[in-house]
Amino acid sequence: MTTKLPTSLLPISDQVIDHFYKKTPLPVNIGELVNWYETEAWDDLVSGWGNDELIVLNLNHLAWLKFSDSELIANQESDEPVTNKLRIKYARQLISEVLENSDGYDCPTVHAVKLNKGDGNTAILGWTMEIHGQGGAVAVFQGAFADTEHFYQSLRNCDFLFSTEQDHLSDEAILELWEKPKESVQPIVISVEWGNELHGCSVSEKTWKLIVQGKAVRRVEPYWYEGKRYKGEWLFNSKDLGHLIVNYDDGGVGFEGELSEATITNNGENMSWNSELKKYTAN
Secondary structure: OOOOHHHHHHHHHHHHHHHHOOOOOOOOOOOHHHHHHHOOOHHHHOOOOOOOOOEEEEHHHHHHHHOOHHHHHHHOOOOOOHHHHHHHHHHHHHHHHHHHHOOOOOOOOEEEEEEEEEOOOOEEEEEEEEOOOHHOOOEEEEEEEEEHHHHHHHHHHOOOEEEHHHHHHHHHHHHOOOOOOHHHHOOOOEEEEEEOEEEEEEEEHHHHHHHHEEEEEHHEEEEEEEOEEEEEEEEEEEOOOOOOEEOOOOOOOOEEHEEEEEEEEEEEEEOOOOHHHHHHOOO
């Protein structure tokens, strides 16, 4: 049995649904609805609405960690020269192993809850669910969508690979993810400060466009503290358009605020969040 939505949240739910049918803006307080599902209706969120558990691989993160010639050479048993054929073989084997051993962090599960309106119209809210060791399950809100197929496509656009679709991953897509000079692949850098230090997250033009258009995007970036390497988790639009949360390794929050507060550069040139909004939402 699903948990009944409180009366106070019904207008927000209806506005989310209207966004897809009447092209009205998403409600600015959608975070209240998201927070209710992540707390009071947690069981509904976890169970989703299907019987089959969907698992996705954070392919972008795996590629960042492992898709490089140096990693390939370190893990191969022969002295065979590095070729594209060998890169593809290594990557596919790695993807298969990671999905098979799904640790719950790099391979989160996919969850959706259905919103219903009195006129029969519907929409969904989508999450991925990660397991953070002793910290347990952590829900990462991915956004509001017209239906599950739009939700799944959004995950694909953000470089999540469904476990059922690994055979459809093309050789060309693998080679595109292979390590390249960052300045040509991920020219846009979003920087915020915590711990009296400036920390940055690099994204491609394609990913930046998704962020500016309000899509929920998650990135994992390394940072250094007292000579040790850690991981920072960057969550764009997890609550509202322009909202940014950066979590760091031990579960703390380094930054929570608006992208308008961040320093944003494209190939070293400063950009303003408001001007980027106008640029990508003009049409």
